[in-house]
Amino acid sequence: MVARIQTIAFEGAEARRVDVQVQVMSASRPHFTIVGLADKAVAESRERVRAAFASLGLHLPGKRVIINLAPADLPKEGAHYDLPIALGLMAATGAIPTDAIESFVAMGELALDGTIASVPGALPAAVLANTYDFGLICPAANGAEAAWAGDLPILAPHSLVQLLNHFKGTQVLSRPIAGEIVDHSSTLDMRDVRGQETAKRALEVAAAGGHNLLMIGPPGSGKSMLAARLPGLLPPLTAKELLDVSMVQSVAGLLTRGQLSRERPYRSPHHSASMAAMVGGGNKAKPGEASLAHRGVLFLDELPEFTPSVLDSLRQPLETGEISVARVNAHVRYPARFQLIAAMNPCRCGTGGANGVACRRGIRCAADYQSRISGPFMDRIDIQIDVPAVTPADLALPPSPEGTAEIAARVAQARIIQMDRNGGVTNAELSQDRLDHVAEPDADGRKLLIQAAETLGLTARGYHRVLRVARTLADLAGSETIHRLHIAESLSHRRVHNGMNKAAAHNYQQNSSKPSTTGRNTKNPFYS
Numbered sequence: 001m002v003a004r005i006q007t008i009a010f011e012g013a014e015a016r017r018v019d020v021q022v023q024v025m026s027a028s029r030p031h032f033t034i035v036g037l038a039d040k041a042v043a044e045s046r047e048r049v050r051a052a053f054a055s056l057g058l059h060l061p062g063k064r065v066i067i068n069l070a071p072a073d074l075p076k077e078g079a080h081y082d083l084p085i086a087l088g089l090m091a092a093t094g095a096i097p098t099d100a101i102e103s104f105v106a107m108g109e110l111a112l113d114g115t116i117a118s119v120p121g122a123l124p125a126a127v128l129a130n131t132y133d134f135g136l137i138c139p140a141a142n143g144a145e146a147a148w149a150g151d152l153p154i155l156a157p158h159s160l161v162q163l164l165n166h167f168k169g170t171q172v173l174s175r176p177i178a179g180e181i182v183d184h185s186s187t188l189d190m191r192d193v194r195g196q197e198t199a200k201r202a203l204e205v206a207a208a209g210g211h212n213l214l215m216i217g218p219p220g221s222g223k224s225m226l227a228a229r230l231p232g233l234l235p236p237l238t239a240k241e242l243l244d245v246s247m248v249q250s251v252a253g254l255l256t257r258g259q260l261s262r263e264r265p266y267r268s269p270h271h272s273a274s275m276a277a278m279v280g281g282g283n284k285a286k287p288g289e290a291s292l293a294h295r296g297v298l299f300l301d302e303l304p305e306f307t308p309s310v311l312d313s314l315r316q317p318l319e320t321g322e323i324s325v326a327r328v329n330a331h332v333r334y335p336a337r338f339q340l341i342a343a344m345n346p347c348r349c350g351t352g353g354a355n356g357v358a359c360r361r362g363i364r365c366a367a368d369y370q371s372r373i374s375g376p377f378m379d380r381i382d383i384q385i386d387v388p389a390v391t392p393a394d395l396a397l398p399p400s401p402e403g404t405a406e407i408a409a410r411v412a413q414a415r416i417i418q419m420d421r422n423g424g425v426t427n428a429e430l431s432q433d434r435l436d437h438v439a440e441p442d443a444d445g446r447k448l449l450i451q452a453a454e455t456l457g458l459t460a461r462g463y464h465r466v467l468r469v470a471r472t473l474a475d476l477a478g479s480e481t482i483h484r485l486h487i488a489e490s491l492s493h494r495r496v497h498n499g500m501n502k503a504a505a506h507n508y509q510q511n512s513s514k515p516s517t518t519g520r521n522t523k524n525p526f527y528s
Contacts, residue, residue, distance in 0.1 A: 005084045005101045006132075008124070009074055013287055014124065020069060020081070022067055022092045030064065032050075034069070036067075036068055036070060037076055038069060045085050049085055052114040061093055083116060087106055107138055107139075108142075116160065116163075120252065122142035122255075123246055124250055126149030127149045127150075137156075138154070145179060145257075146258075147175070148178045148246070154175050156173065181260050182260070183261070186263075188232060192225070192399075193226060194222075195222075195395075196222050199226055200400075204233065205469060206382070207233040207408075208410070208411045208414040209475070210426035211469055212341070212382050213385075214343070214378075214385070216346055216385070216386055216387065216495070218350055218388075218389050219345060221390055226387075227268075230297055230341060231266045233408045233411050242260060246260050248334070265295065267296070271303075274310070279313050280332070290323060294337055298338040304344055311373065318380045323335075323336045340381065345369075349361065379462055380465075382465045382468060383494065421438060427471045427475070432464065435464060439482060441486075441487055448484050462494070469493060470490040473486040474486045
């Protein structure tokens with residue numbers, strides 16, 4: 001006889017159904033075998049199951065036991081296979097009825113004393129179980145998280161003995177209650193930022209349209225301070241976005257006590273982050289920082305200090321909203337529809353002409369620093385602004401009358417206009433054909449855009465990103481038509497990076513044979 005129970009395997013942030021088949025063969029010598037492309041953690045399940053059974057007074061049959069995890073070509077990773085293997089063995093040996101577990105998806109890690117430890121991915125597992133009209137058996141610590149998936153039957157025992165008693169009818173396990181939606185509203189306010197009116201305006205536009213933003217300025221100019229206040233300007237997650245974000249967080253094991261938050265994610269990885277840490281993958285195929293920022297903000301401070309290959313790995317998700325990791329035996333996909341906010345110093349020295357102080361290495365420093373960021377990556381950033389140093393006069397100013405609440409109200413209104421017109425997506429996410437339809441400027445605006453594209457050498461992608469930002473500016477102004485003023489402001493928010501790179505390279509060549517100038521009057525290409 002073969003006992004069956006369902007469990008799951010993860011491919012990226014998605015759950016795949018796995019059929020756990022248990023057979024006890026009487027005419028063979030004792031042996032315990034797990035087949036089905038299982039990793040080391042799954043292979044060790046037999047020892048954890050053996051010890052958990054011993055704690056209950058049960059023993060593995062002195063026969064040949066075969067556990068098959070089907071489909072056999074799907075990689076199986078993690079310790080959450082302990083519980084379905086244990087339940088399958090119980091059913092195969094008659095400890096519990098076989099039909100009692102056939103309609104359940106089970107997941108959980110067994111401790112040696114028979115308690116069931118929490119595992120990541122309970123929410124995707126519950127969603128999968130609900131899709132196939134199954135119930136879910138999960139650890140008690142994951143019950144509140146799984147209860148968000150719908151009205152499916154859920155058993156969330158603390159130990160294997162509780163589950164055994166439930167199936168025997170001597171104890172009834174009640175369905176867990178879904179966790180709370182907690183409010184993690186930030187106390188950071190835009191009133192704390194003194195001066196930097198241009199940067200504040202750019203941040204508002206970026207929040208309204210979901211645009212990527214790069215801030216370039218000397219240390220202490222407020223770049224990180226501005227970025228930290230962006231989540232407060234963004235509208236809360238919708239119901240669908242909340243489910244998408246929570247699924248990724250569940251796979252990563254970041255949901256505590258089943259609590260969900262409507263605040264958009266904000267991730268700020270260190271510039272030493274590896275490729276796997278940024279885009280996901282690795283031995284356990286976990287989501288990376290880009291996926292953990294799904295539907296939220298990914299802030300990259302000190303942008304040129306990131307490894308160039310790591311930055312270029314973000315080019316695909318910036319366009320498509322997902323990450324595809326090719327592995328030897330599988331292709332893993334992660335959702336990664338994030339808003340990129342980046343900050344950098346004007347040069348490696350950091351001064352870059354701020355307060356009249358010239359860079360110690362002159363033009364060479366800026367040219368070398370800029371070259372660490374590829375042109376295609378820069379071309380995917382909609383808004384690129386200079387953030388000048390804050391002066392003592394700025395610091396002496398009283399707080400701005402407009403804070404986060406007032407700006408967030410304008411952002412929310414602009415988002416409503418976009419969602420109604422664009423079919424539920426922001427201007428930054430619009431498809432190309434749809435953008436041509438909704439972002440057609442008037443005659444004066446078109447003329448200015450064409451002139452600017454020719455003068456500044458905009459690429460086709462840069463041309464359309466100017467239009468996207470202009471569409472957002474029109475939405476903030478409540479205008480159905482994109483006018484010349486909107487095009488002009490959009491252009492002012494896009495630094496001519498390619499042109500500056502050429503100028504820096506030219507000046508670098510002209511001065512390469514000369515000693516670098518360190519005087520205070522040296523002109524920096526970032527402000528040329």
